[in-house]
Each structure stands twice: as C-alpha cells, then as structure tokens.
Amino acid sequence: MSTNAPFRILIIDQVHESLQNNLVKLPNVVIDYQPEITKEALVEALPEATVLVLRSKIKLEPELLRFGSKLRLIARAGAGVDEIDDRYLTENQITLINAPEGNRDAVGEHTVGMLLTLFNKLNLADQEVRHKKWYREANRGLEVKGKTVAIIGYGNMGKATAQRLSGFECEVIAYDKYKSDYGDRYARQADMEAVFQKADILSFHIPLLSENRHLVTPHYLDRFQKPIFLLNLARGEVAPFAAVRYGLEKGIVKGAALDVLENEKLQTLTPQQQTDFEFLAASPKVLFSPHVGGWTFESYQRISEVLAEKIAAYYHQM
Numbered sequence: 001m002s003t004n005a006p007f008r009i010l011i012i013d014q015v016h017e018s019l020q021n022n023l024v025k026l027p028n029v030v031i032d033y034q035p036e037i038t039k040e041a042l043v044e045a046l047p048e049a050t051v052l053v054l055r056s057k058i059k060l061e062p063e064l065l066r067f068g069s070k071l072r073l074i075a076r077a078g079a080g081v082d083e084i085d086d087r088y089l090t091e092n093q094i095t096l097i098n099a100p101e102g103n104r105d106a107v108g109e110h111t112v113g114m115l116l117t118l119f120n121k122l123n124l125a126d127q128e129v130r131h132k133k134w135y136r137e138a139n140r141g142l143e144v145k146g147k148t149v150a151i152i153g154y155g156n157m158g159k160a161t162a163q164r165l166s167g168f169e170c171e172v173i174a175y176d177k178y179k180s181d182y183g184d185r186y187a188r189q190a191d192m193e194a195v196f197q198k199a200d201i202l203s204f205h206i207p208l209l210s211e212n213r214h215l216v217t218p219h220y221l222d223r224f225q226k227p228i229f230l231l232n233l234a235r236g237e238v239a240p241f242a243a244v245r246y247g248l249e250k251g252i253v254k255g256a257a258l259d260v261l262e263n264e265k266l267q268t269l270t271p272q273q274q275t276d277f278e279f280l281a282a283s284p285k286v287l288f289s290p291h292v293g294g295w296t297f298e299s300y301q302r303i304s305e306v307l308a309e310k311i312a313a314y315y316h317q318m
Contacts, residue, residue, distance in 0.1 A: 006029070007026065007029045007030070007050050007051070007315060007318075008029075008030045008032065008049050008050045008051070008070075009023060009031045009032065009049070009050065009051040009053060010032045010034070010045055010046070010048075010049035010051065010053065011032065011033045011034065011035065011053040011054075012034055012035065012042060012052065012053065012057060012058065013035055013053070013054050013055035013056070013057050014035040015035075015053065015055070015077050015304050015307075016300050016301045016304035016305075017304075018301055018304045018305050019053070019077075019304035019305075019307060020033060022305070022308035022309075023308055023311060023312065026312060026315055032045065032049070039058055042058065042067075043064070046064075046065075046067040046068040046071065047067055047068065047070065048070065049068060049070065049071055050071065050073065051071075051073040051074075052068065052071060052073070052074050052075070053074075053075045053077060053307070053311075054074075054075075054076065054077065055076070055077045056078065056083060059083045060074065060084045060085060062085055062088045065085065065088050065092075065094075068094075071092075071094055072093075072095065073094065073095045073096075073311065073314055074089065074094060074095070074097070075097050075098075075307050075310065076096070076097070076098040077303050078098060078099060078100075078102075078103065078294065078303060079098055079099070079103060079104075079156070079207075079294065080207060080208065080235065081096060081207070082207065082208040082209075082235065084096060095314060097307070097311070097314070099302075099303045099304075099307045099310070100155065100156040100157065101302075101306050102299055102302040102303030102304070102305070102306040102307070103294030103295070103296075103299035103303055104156035104157050104160040105160055105299070105302075106293065106294045106295065106298065106299040107157045107160060107161065107233055107293045107294045108157065108160030108161040108163060108164045109164060109296075110233065110259065110292070110293035111161045111164075111203055111205075111231060111233050111257075111293065112161070112164050112165065114231060114287055114289065115144065115201065115203075115229070115231060115257065116144070117257070117287055118229055118256075118257050118287055119142040119143070119144060120139075121139045121284075123287060124139065124284055125139040144165070144168040144201075145168055145170060146169065147170045147171070147200040148170065148171045148173060148198045148199055148200050148201070149162075149165055149170055149171070149172045149173070149200070149201040149203060150173050150174070150175065150198070150199035150201065150202050150203070151173070151174040151187060151203050151205060152175055152176075152195070152202065152204045152205065152206055152234075153175075153176055153204065153206030153207075153234065154174040154175070154176040154179060155176070155205065157205035157234075157294075158174060158176070158187075158203075158205035159184070159186065159187075161203060162174065162184075162186035162187040163186045165186070166185075166186050171198075172186060172187040172188065173187060173188050173189075173190035173194060173195065173198065173199075174188070174190060175189075175190055175194075175195055196224050196225060197225050198225075198226075200229065201229045201231065202224075202229070202230050202231065203231040203232075203233070204231065204232045204233065204238050205233060205234055206234045206235075206238065207235070208234070208235035208237055208238065212238055213237045213238070214237060214240055214243070215239070216240070216243040216244070216247075217243055218243060218246045218247075220243070221243065221246065221247045221250070221252045221253065227251060227253070228247075228252065228253060229254055229257070230244065230253050230255075230256045230257070231256070231257040232256075232257070232258050232259065232260055233259045233294075234260065235260055236258070236260040236262040236263070236264060238260075239262075240262040240276075241261075241262050241273055241276035241277050241279075241280060242272070242276050244256050244258070244276075244280060245276045245279050245280060248279075248280075248283060248286070255285045255286070255287070256280070256285065256286045256287070257286075257287040257289075258286065258287070258289075259288075259289045259290075259292065259293040260293075261277075261288075261291075264290075264291060
C-alpha cells in the first residue's frame, strides 16, 4: 500500500477495544472511533474514510454510500450483511467483509439452549414455581435423544449448532442450497424432501436473501410429515409471524423458539403483525429472545479480533 495517503478507518458502532488495539499497529493508519455518530454526521465523515466498520446501526443504502468517495472496504462486526446494498458495492469496487467466525459458537450454544428450554418448559416452570405452583406432570419434558434435527444453512452457524448437538445422540441432517459435499461428522447432507419427511426439529441458520424472505409459508409447513419444533436464529423475515402462527394453530408447529423477529422494532408493527405477534406472545409454546443469539461477552471480543485480522489482510494486499 502507498504510504502517502492515510488508511482511514471510521468505526461507527461500539466495538471491543481489541479491534483498535490491533489495527493501530498498522503503519499510516488513522482510526476515527465514533460509536455515537448520527446519520447526518456520518455523511460528513464518510468522504475521508477508506474503511467503514459498523454493526447494525445504519442501513447502508446507495443514497448514503455515495458520500464515501474514498471508501474501499466495509467491515461488518457480526455475521449478517443484509442491511448493506451489495449491488452498489460491486458496481463501485468496494469490498465487504464480516466476522461470522466470531459469534458462531455463541449462536450454536444459544440454539441448543432455546431447544432445551422448549423441550423442558423451563421458562414456564420457573415462573410457576416462583408463584408457588408445583405442576410436575404439566411440565413433563421431552428428550433430544432420538430426534431428527434438520439444520437449514450449513455455514458457520449451522455447523456450530450441529457440533453442539453431537453429544445428544440425535440424528442431525443439514440442507444448504449453496453448498455441495458439505456433510461431516456432525451432520449428514440431505435434500429438502428428506427434511420434510424426517425432521422433528427445524433450525434456521441462513442469511437473508431476496429468495428466502418469507421462506416459511403455510404451504411450506404443510409439507412436513411430522409435527416439528421450529427454531429461528437467522433472520426474522425468513419465518414471519403469520406463518409461525399458522403452524401453531394447525398443530404443525409444536413449539417455536425465535431469537429474531419479522419486525424487531416492536413499536412499528403493522396491524396484522401486531395481531399475529400478540398471538405468539400469549402462547406458552413460543419462546423469544431479543436477537442475542450471537451476542455474548466472548463473541463481542472475538468478533473484533476476527475483523481486525481481515482488515489487516486487506490492508497488506492493497
């Protein structure tokens, strides 16, 4: 890389200190850390940035990105990149990197945690005991052993989940539309027909793309040969409220664990979303968490470490 122009890294979200500590070692690097930056201030700061680092504060649309005339790299401190206009990046030769390696372990553990909570009604039993209600028979649980878990999307998150299920003596099958020969010691490669036929548990770990937005529909659920437990730790739009409600009402979905929601700005739900959300929220068969599947103290640091390595690798290739 030329030593004349500084390599300016603009960070617009709170990140672990390890990111800056590692990047400051690079020669001719200027780091501008503004985790509280507003969209208006970002417009003023972007023209000088070579690298933009963010989590999920701002949706990067062309109207905003066009201010980054010197922008060469966007680094997402996390896994999902659906809030970034990849077409604009391609047209303007801007590289996009993310850090799914940093939070895959957290997602795998959270998935298993939600599954065990559903199977053993831990959230409900806890509240009952706190109110001096001692209902043993009503809280009889299920065992994961002997069940078939179908993982949709066998990338970093899917593999981490399968690995953590390996000690439960269950069968794990995986379907990934974009991979081939991806079966391993933790999961057997399968097609969707096998998923529809065999699954007891369905776990989503796919990125949000236009073709899988609202992937889960009534027709999709009707194809399952057995009632299933549905877990979504991917993106909420993959399994919208209405579809999950349909599955519960029809008895196709025996329980649902949702770390992500179709609309996570709960004060802005449409009337239909509000109705369906209220149904899900009132159901003892539904378990929620606020999009924290990949957000642990350990992953917070690891994401920054992974991102620093990737930014440094890009820097040395320039």
